[in-house]
Amino acid sequence: MPDDEQQTAPKGMIKKFLALPADSVGKTFVVAVAVCLVASMVVSAAAVALRPAQAVNALKDKQINILQVAGIYDPSIDVLEAFEAFEPHVLDLETGEFTDAFDPATFDDRAAADDPATSEALEEDPAGIGRQSDYVTVYLLRDDAGAIDKVILPIHGYGLWSTLYGFIALEENGNDVFGLQFYDHAETPGLGAEVDNPRWRALWSGARLRDDNGDLQITVAKTAPAAGDEYHIDALAGATLTSVGVDNLIKFWMGESGYAPFLENLKAGGV
Numbered sequence: 001m002p003d004d005e006q007q008t009a010p011k012g013m014i015k016k017f018l019a020l021p022a023d024s025v026g027k028t029f030v031v032a033v034a035v036c037l038v039a040s041m042v043v044s045a046a047a048v049a050l051r052p053a054q055a056v057n058a059l060k061d062k063q064i065n066i067l068q069v070a071g072i073y074d075p076s077i078d079v080l081e082a083f084e085a086f087e088p089h090v091l092d093l094e095t096g097e098f099t100d101a102f103d104p105a106t107f108d109d110r111a112a113a114d115d116p117a118t119s120e121a122l123e124e125d126p127a128g129i130g131r132q133s134d135y136v137t138v139y140l141l142r143d144d145a146g147a148i149d150k151v152i153l154p155i156h157g158y159g160l161w162s163t164l165y166g167f168i169a170l171e172e173n174g175n176d177v178f179g180l181q182f183y184d185h186a187e188t189p190g191l192g193a194e195v196d197n198p199r200w201r202a203l204w205s206g207a208r209l210r211d212d213n214g215d216l217q218i219t220v221a222k223t224a225p226a227a228g229d230e231y232h233i234d235a236l237a238g239a240t241l242t243s244v245g246v247d248n249l250i251k252f253w254m255g256e257s258g259y260a261p262f263l264e265n266l267k268a269g270g271v
């Protein structure tokens with residue numbers, strides 16, 4: 001092909017394409033592909049650009065939840081500043097003791113639960129979590145005299161449609177519940193998502209985990225356990241399956257595979 005013909009070929013192709021009728025199959029296809037390409041590039045660029053902001057917001061949301069479950073959230077106070085009230089520690093679940101092997105400021109509980117080096121596949125898995133991290137980040141709240149006032153423990157487990165992630169706040173004795181709050185789940189609004197209803201969450205305040213013999217009695221169910229009302233959280237109406245999930249996860253995390261060694265350590269004054 002002569003040089004001048006080669007240069008005009010693309011121009012000629014564009015002219016030919018523009019000259020096609022608007023409803024031609026070829027033109028419709030090319031325009032649709034072009035629109036999809038441009039739109040997907042815009043969405044991808046936005047997703048990448050917003051990722052750091054999303055991570056910051058997710059962290060802030062988690063911190064607000066920890067402040068709320070501990071009963072010290074004040075919207076007028078900067079979250080980062082308020083969060084300094086907590087003393088974070090990475091806990092070795094098996095020993096029930098804190099470990100210096102990880103920095104609590106950067107330790108990622110969810111990543112640790114996925115990493116075979118720091119987690120175990122569960123054979124008995126009542127909470128439906130598959131793998132359990134050997135280490136978790138817990139938060140201590142101290143009173144003005146420096147004594148432990150509350151401990152905030154992360155918990156998670158499967159409901160009906162999703163894994164619910166949250167925190168339980170216990171009084172300094174490690175047995176009385178101060179509060180419970182989930183910050184991430186996909187249960188149905190109006191049904192399982194009623195775990196977020198302040199009236200249901202209020203039922204947790206004052207509940208006890210173990211009886212005087214040290215047996216775990218706390219139960220989320222429609223009727224109170226034989227041990228008594230102080231161990232009973234009423235199941236959500238119309239959402240028995242999510243309630244069963246919460247019952248399972250709370251028993252798992254408060255039991256021997258969860259925080260029992262830590263709570264014994266706390267009770268014995270070892271924390």
Ligand SMILES: Cc1cc2nc3c(=O)[nH]c(=O)nc-3n(C[C@H](O)[C@H](O)[C@H](O)COP(=O)(O)O)c2cc1C
Pocket residue numbers: 160161187188189191192193236237238239240241242243
């Ligand atoms: C679309 C749809 C969404 C539902 N979402 C939930 C849910 O998030 N949690 C739950 O426990 N039950 C949910 N249910 C209801 C359960 O299927 C089941 O009926 C209920 O848990 C039984 O609770 P009840 O014994 O208190 O009635 C849903 C049902 C439907 C049809």
